[in-house]
Amino acid sequence: MSEEVKTFKVTIDNITIDVAPGTTILNAARQIGGDVTPPAMCYYSKLQGSGGKCRTCLVEVAAGSTADPRPMPKLVASCRTTVMDGMVVKNITSEKVTDARNGVVEFLLLNHPLDCPICDQAGECHLQDLGYEHGKEGTRYKFARRTFKREDIGPYIQLHMTRCILCYRCTYVAAQITDKRMHGVVDRGDHAAISTYISKAIDNDFSGNMIDVCPVGALTDKTFRFKNRVWFTKPVDAHRNCENPKCCGKATLWLRGDEVFRVTARKDEWGEVQSFDGKTGWICNTCRFDKKKTSDWTIEGPTTISRHSVISLNKYETLEMPKETVKEVMHGQEPKLLMDIHNVSGVNKPGVDLSKLQRPAVSTDFNNGTKGS
Numbered sequence: 001m002s003e004e005v006k007t008f009k010v011t012i013d014n015i016t017i018d019v020a021p022g023t024t025i026l027n028a029a030r031q032i033g034g035d036v037t038p039p040a041m042c043y044y045s046k047l048q049g050s051g052g053k054c055r056t057c058l059v060e061v062a063a064g065s066t067a068d069p070r071p072m073p074k075l076v077a078s079c080r081t082t083v084m085d086g087m088v089v090k091n092i093t094s095e096k097v098t099d100a101r102n103g104v105v106e107f108l109l110l111n112h113p114l115d116c117p118i119c120d121q122a123g124e125c126h127l128q129d130l131g132y133e134h135g136k137e138g139t140r141y142k143f144a145r146r147t148f149k150r151e152d153i154g155p156y157i158q159l160h161m162t163r164c165i166l167c168y169r170c171t172y173v174a175a176q177i178t179d180k181r182m183h184g185v186v187d188r189g190d191h192a193a194i195s196t197y198i199s200k201a202i203d204n205d206f207s208g209n210m211i212d213v214c215p216v217g218a219l220t221d222k223t224f225r226f227k228n229r230v231w232f233t234k235p236v237d238a239h240r241n242c243e244n245p246k247c248c249g250k251a252t253l254w255l256r257g258d259e260v261f262r263v264t265a266r267k268d269e270w271g272e273v274q275s276f277d278g279k280t281g282w283i284c285n286t287c288r289f290d291k292k293k294t295s296d297w298t299i300e301g302p303t304t305i306s307r308h309s310v311i312s313l314n315k316y317e318t319l320e321m322p323k324e325t326v327k328e329v330m331h332g333q334e335p336k337l338l339m340d341i342h343n344v345s346g347v348n349k350p351g352v353d354l355s356k357l358q359r360p361a362v363s364t365d366f367n368n369g370t371k372g373s
């Protein structure tokens with residue numbers, strides 16, 4: 001007899017779901033989907049050890065478990081807290097969480113410049129989305145913002161440290177996906193910064209994936225910088241037979257007409273790189289930076305953009321015609337009959353078909369025409 005799989009019941013914002021033991025609150029919420037899922041600026045399910053840095057995913061645990069239903073005294077980071085059987089969690093239903101998240105966003109924006117109009121990440125920036133939802137008009141911060149010089153991280157990537165929120169995702173990419181990690185967070189506290197040691201260039205085959213995981217515009221693609229706004233480009237799914245065995249060869253091409261402006265990995269609804277056959281879909285630098293012609297790729301079709309961000313605008317996969325309501329409200333009358341002068345108005349003489357006249361209609365064509373003629 002097969003062993004019964006034990007699952008834990010967790011209720012998030014009044015929705016109850018069964019999940020496997022060891023699942024974090026954030027991943028349980030992702031299984032429900034939609035608004036109950038907390039935002040995550042540093043957690044990235046495909047990068048081991050990520051999470052616990054940004055505090056955007058804070059939630060309130062109103063009951064710890066069935067065995068111990070006491071609430072947790074403080075808000076907890078949902079990406080780092082695993083569920084217990086009978087746990088009750090509040091995210092959007094908690095005023096405390098909304099208040100704390102407003103504070104976290106204000107804190108993230110202490111140093112982050114509001115340069116969205118010139119930032120390449122605009123339109124697909126998670127911090128921009130959070131700013132709209134939780135941002136305040138002003139800041140209480142009295143000190144000057146940290147500023148840094150722009151730094152080239154290898155031939156393809158530029159680092160704007162002023163925009164970095166120190167989520168550490170890029171360092172995990174460097175440590176876990178590229179062959180040799182050459183950059184990391186140097187210094188601590190207010191001086192902490194992402195940098196390459198002694199400005200060593202990163203030219204590893206998979207370094208471009210750091211751009212994809214960066215939630216803000218701190219790491220940008222030098223081949224795309226300032227060339228276009230993402231919402232003017234049309235994303236399509238495409239693949240090629242890449243010779244690099246570690247590269248999945250499946251990407252999103254961002255087109256304008258036939259021109260490929262940039263190539264990125266394919267993202268899921270959480271803004272993370274998708275998985276294919278259980279393997280994470282990282283792409284190599286050759287696919288990302290060198291294959292910039294549509295003829296290099298087999299195009300599969302338009303990318304489905306599920307994020308609510310501005311990049312989803314004007315990306316129609318199928319055209320849905322609006323519902324025809326005229327017949328309904330006109331008691332079954334077809335729209336064209338509304339314009340049929342013969343049936344509706346009856347002003348012309350029965351033997352005269354006005355629409356077939358090869359001349360302008362004159363008074364004698366109408367029923368009362370004789371009177372005035």
Ligand code: SF4
Binds near residue numbers: 164167194214
């Ligand atoms: S550069 Fe981007 S990915 Fe790297 S730590 Fe900063 S915000 Fe995170």
Ligand code: FES
Binds near residue numbers: 041052054080
């Ligand atoms: S996503 Fe949980 S702390 Fe950043």
